[in-house]
Amino acid sequence: MTVQDYTKALCDLPGGREVQIRHAIQEMAELTVELTKELDGEGEMRQIREEVADVHLMLAQLIEIFGFSRTELFWMQEDKMRRTFERKGMTWE
Ligand SMILES: [Mg+2]
Helix, strand or coil: CCHHHHHHHHHCCCCHHHHHHHHHHHHHHHHHHHHHHHHCCCCCHHHHHHHHHHHHHHHHHHHHHCCCCHHHHHHHHHHHHHHHHHHCCCCCC
16 A cells, blocks of 8 residues: 555545644654653664654655645755755755
8 A cells, every 4th residue: 555545545534634634743742752862861762763664654644635746845855955055054966
């Protein structure tokens, strides 16, 4: 099953779109907790990886829910990376 099909099936459930958006918020919070533990010297690689996988899946769903095209996402990311390099005085190639 593709992420597109998976997302559509979940969003087609009653209240599904809102549930998935709230789920994304929850997963990002869980990753925040795990990353904070890491910075405090109490991180557990397995937990961090688990939450990164959860957030990655939720981001893939948000991309579908909010209708990004692959091209649009690519160029938005490219622009953000370039601007970050510029802010840091680094050369973007
Ligand atoms: Mg999680």
